[in-house]
Amino acid sequence: MQKSCNILPEMFEFKINKKDPHSRARTGVFVTPHGKIQTPIFMPVGTLGTVKSMTPDELIDLGSQIILANTYHLYLRPGHKLIKKMGGLHKWTCFKDPILTDSGGFQVFSLAQEKGYVDGKKRKGGIKITEDGVEFQSHLDGSKHFFTPEKAMQIQSDLGADIIMAFDECAPGDSTKSYAKEAMKRTHAWAKRCKKEHEKLQKKAKHRQALFPIVQGVTYKDLRIESAKFMAELDLPGIAIGGLSVGEKKEKMYETIETVEPHLPENKPRYLMGVGTPEDLLECVERGMDMFDCVLATRLARHGTYWDKNGRHCIKKEKFKADSSPLCKNCDCYACSKFSKSYIRHLIAENEILGIRLLTIHNINFLLNLMQKIREEIEKGSFKSFKRNFLKNYKHRQGEK
Amino acid sequence: MQKSCNILPEMFEFKINKKDPHSRARTGVFVTPHGKIQTPIFMPVGTLGTVKSMTPDELIDLGSQIILANTYHLYLRPGHKLIKKMGGLHKWTCFKDPILTDSGGFQVFSLAQEKGYVDGKKRKGGIKITEDGVEFQSHLDGSKHFFTPEKAMQIQSDLGADIIMAFDECAPGDSTKSYAKEAMKRTHAWAKRCKKEHEKLQKKAKHRQALFPIVQGVTYKDLRIESAKFMAELDLPGIAIGGLSVGEKKEKMYETIETVEPHLPENKPRYLMGVGTPEDLLECVERGMDMFDCVLATRLARHGTYWDKNGRHCIKKEKFKADSSPLCKNCDCYACSKFSKSYIRHLIAENEILGIRLLTIHNINFLLNLMQKIREEIEKGSFKSFKRNFLKNYKHRQGEK
Numbered sequence: 001m002q003k004s005c006n007i008l009p010e011m012f013e014f015k016i017n018k019k020d021p022h023s024r025a026r027t028g029v030f031v032t033p034h035g036k037i038q039t040p041i042f043m044p045v046g047t048l049g050t051v052k053s054m055t056p057d058e059l060i061d062l063g064s065q066i067i068l069a070n071t072y073h074l075y076l077r078p079g080h081k082l083i084k085k086m087g088g089l090h091k092w093t094c095f096k097d098p099i100l101t102d103s104g105g106f107q108v109f110s111l112a113q114e115k116g117y118v119d120g121k122k123r124k125g126g127i128k129i130t131e132d133g134v135e136f137q138s139h140l141d142g143s144k145h146f147f148t149p150e151k152a153m154q155i156q157s158d159l160g161a162d163i164i165m166a167f168d169e170c171a172p173g174d175s176t177k178s179y180a181k182e183a184m185k186r187t188h189a190w191a192k193r194c195k196k197e198h199e200k201l202q203k204k205a206k207h208r209q210a211l212f213p214i215v216q217g218v219t220y221k222d223l224r225i226e227s228a229k230f231m232a233e234l235d236l237p238g239i240a241i242g243g244l245s246v247g248e249k250k251e252k253m254y255e256t257i258e259t260v261e262p263h264l265p266e267n268k269p270r271y272l273m274g275v276g277t278p279e280d281l282l283e284c285v286e287r288g289m290d291m292f293d294c295v296l297a298t299r300l301a302r303h304g305t306y307w308d309k310n311g312r313h314c315i316k317k318e319k320f321k322a323d324s325s326p327l328c329k330n331c332d333c334y335a336c337s338k339f340s341k342s343y344i345r346h347l348i349a350e351n352e353i354l355g356i357r358l359l360t361i362h363n364i365n366f367l368l369n370l371m372q373k374i375r376e377e378i379e380k381g382s383f384k385s386f387k388r389n390f391l392k393n394y395k396h397r398q399g400e401k
Numbered sequence: 402m403q404k405s406c407n408i409l410p411e412m413f414e415f416k417i418n419k420k421d422p423h424s425r426a427r428t429g430v431f432v433t434p435h436g437k438i439q440t441p442i443f444m445p446v447g448t449l450g451t452v453k454s455m456t457p458d459e460l461i462d463l464g465s466q467i468i469l470a471n472t473y474h475l476y477l478r479p480g481h482k483l484i485k486k487m488g489g490l491h492k493w494t495c496f497k498d499p500i501l502t503d504s505g506g507f508q509v510f511s512l513a514q515e516k517g518y519v520d521g522k523k524r525k526g527g528i529k530i531t532e533d534g535v536e537f538q539s540h541l542d543g544s545k546h547f548f549t550p551e552k553a554m555q556i557q558s559d560l561g562a563d564i565i566m567a568f569d570e571c572a573p574g575d576s577t578k579s580y581a582k583e584a585m586k587r588t589h590a591w592a593k594r595c596k597k598e599h600e601k602l603q604k605k606a607k608h609r610q611a612l613f614p615i616v617q618g619v620t621y622k623d624l625r626i627e628s629a630k631f632m633a634e635l636d637l638p639g640i641a642i643g644g645l646s647v648g649e650k651k652e653k654m655y656e657t658i659e660t661v662e663p664h665l666p667e668n669k670p671r672y673l674m675g676v677g678t679p680e681d682l683l684e685c686v687e688r689g690m691d692m693f694d695c696v697l698a699t700r701l702a703r704h705g706t707y708w709d710k711n712g713r714h715c716i717k718k719e720k721f722k723a724d725s726s727p728l729c730k731n732c733d734c735y736a737c738s739k740f741s742k743s744y745i746r747h748l749i750a751e752n753e754i755l756g757i758r759l760l761t762i763h764n765i766n767f768l769l770n771l772m773q774k775i776r777e778e779i780e781k782g783s784f785k786s787f788k789r790n791f792l793k794n795y796k797h798r799q800g801e802k
């Protein structure tokens with residue numbers, strides 16, 4: 001299936017190391033211009049070219065292998081032209097490891113959603129969809145912008161990430177089938193245009209980028225299968241599933257992944273977009289997914305919440321006021337190796353940056369460690385029992401929503 | 402003058418290393434339970450038990466020797482009793498170096514000032530001064546509290562810093578002479594009570610603390626001299642000058658220090674409270690001051706401002722948008738050794754924590770380096786010419802106010 005890599009690995013080659021005999025889980029290595037990525041992998045989100053509160057060095061110390069940045073946000077401010085002028089995202093942010101940029105598609109539509117997304121052709125919130133692209137208003141100043149598949153490729157070429165995403169329409173989870181189909185068809189046409197523009201751009205570019213198309217189709221099984229087949233045929237270095245974890249029930253999400261997965265090329269990394277609770281990571285690795293991203297780890301930290309093996313906890317609770325123990329007893333992160341719950345609680349209560357930093361370090365470390373453990377367990381063939389044990393402790397206390 | 406220190410240095414001994422032949426500047430070493438302090442020294446401010454945005458390790462990496470924490474703030478939240486229960490400030494914050502706590506006096510009065518401080522006995526803002534102490538309202542929830550000299554000592558004993566401050570009344574810079582005198586007399590009476598209470602507390606305490614009294618008297622020379630003499634006679638391990646840098650003109654501040662200084666014990670560290678612009682540090686070291694603190698370094702950072710040898714600069718300026726150079730070319734701090742002005746500008750414009758962190762590191766490093774340089778120049782006998790050269794570059798560009 002996968003190409004051999006005896007001497008030098010080929011750029012964007014994906015090599016499967018081990019397949020779990022009891023599930024669809026697998027481990028692998030994806031080669032990018034800025035380094036290899038061990039999968040399954042969680043990618044911390046650095047929306048504006050910074051994983052909130054962290055330095056690039058701190059991320060590397062935690063074992064982060066790749067981060068994500070947002071095309072939509074960076075396009076609006078400071079602008080992709082500036083970042084290109086400064087030598088691209090890697091040089092500008094001093095982040096030496098691989099970077100993935102999304103296409104801006106999700107943000108364009110989620111913004112509209114926030115302002116009153118309506119099923120059908122008419123949408124509120126200043127968003128206008130045509131076959132050519134999407135007109136939207138900046139969430140910063142209301143200024144009007146127009147994204148096409150070609151534009152999304154041009155912006156991402158300027159940003160210079162290792163992995164870039166096709167421009168897609170992310171239809172809401174409660175879309176009617178007819179609308180879901182229409183959005184999917186548009187996403188397919190746009191993916192083809194993205195591929196064409198990307199190939200054109202790569203010819204004159206010095207940096208190599210891998211384009212991933214995005215499977216859509218809401219939770220309609222036949223649409224998802226049709227979309228998976230279509231995107232697989234584009235034969236790009238990886239493939240993503242979008243439009244999940246957008247409000248539908250967990251079971252529906254898992255079911256949709258199970259439906260799609262057999263139709264994805266096996267020898268390419270599968271990126272499940274926007275998913276990143278500990279529970280979901282386990283469930284979706286089991287269902288054959290390789291790459292994940294989610295803002296939850298950093299966002300929860302800013303709101304004073306941290307994970308441990310029992311679930312999530314809010315450090316602001318009164319019971320932690322005089323608690324001299326670390327967030328997690330067996331955690332090796334900087335926060336846990338040094339500070340007490342009592343002190344971190346005080347920092348968060350006072351909105352002190354150090355509190356946010358410590359919880360962010362802990363939460364990202366928690367997910368990266370979980371993924372490392374998952375990889376190890378797959379290699380050992382014991383992933384299923386690891387998952388079962390983890391979720392037994394995890395769910396019986398404070399579950400995720 | 403100073404005691405010899407051939408074998409083990411005595412706790413709170415102050416040893417003068419070198420006196421500048423051309424000014425009142427001197428270098429020295431002050432011995433505290435958590436380590437020696439090389440003077441002249443700048444103390445970063447950690448109001449709530451954290452130097453905003455920084456870890457204790459980052460501070461130590463920058464060469465910080467001692468930090469300051471605020472009695473008023475920590476008393477209100479999380480409360481000194483909790484901190485005592487958690488083992489004191491050092492253990493709770495994981496800061497291993499010396500800590501100084503102020504008495505809360507300044508905050509009690511500056512709060513009233515913010516709410517409409519009026520010269521005379523009647524004051525707005527819920528503050529009521531008696532000979533016994535001060536009733537004030539919390540800036541957090543308006544709750545009423547009463548601080549006495551004894552209470553200020555008890556709180557600071559619980560916090561457990563190496564250096565603690567006497568409870569004083571900080572009269573406004575525009576006070577009438579009669580009011581300034583009244584406030585000074587009260588401060589003298591309170592200092593005696595502080596000393597008595599402190600001695601009582603130290604008898605049963607395990608940790609050794611040095612109490613510093615605070616010279617007051619607004620900018621009235623005879624009052625300042627009277628206050629300096631009174632405080633000197635208390636024969637405590639150090640002495641502070643309070644009530645300056647509170648709105649009076651720079652020249653008035655320098656003049657007042659020149660008036661006070663000859664009346665301070667030479668063999669004890671002199672702490673000039675709340676002063677910390679590069680310019681003021683130089684001017685006041687020249688006038689015989691040894692210890693300084695100021696929130697400016699961290700506060701300016703949060704507002705996007707940094708120092709270099711030419712003055713202060715706002716990183717948000719348009720001209721820095723595509724500037725690939727570091728904040729300072731010859732600076733060895735993490736921010737300057739890694740990141741461009743362009744990227745830091747973006748981070749600050751987006752209110753990203755990393756931006757605040759980088760400017761904080763740079764600003765604190767700038768002041769700590771300046772103090773180190775000052776110590777070296779005093780040792781070499783070239784302090785005056787160093788100061789002259791520094792201020793020639795510094796003032797002709799963008800001066801401090």
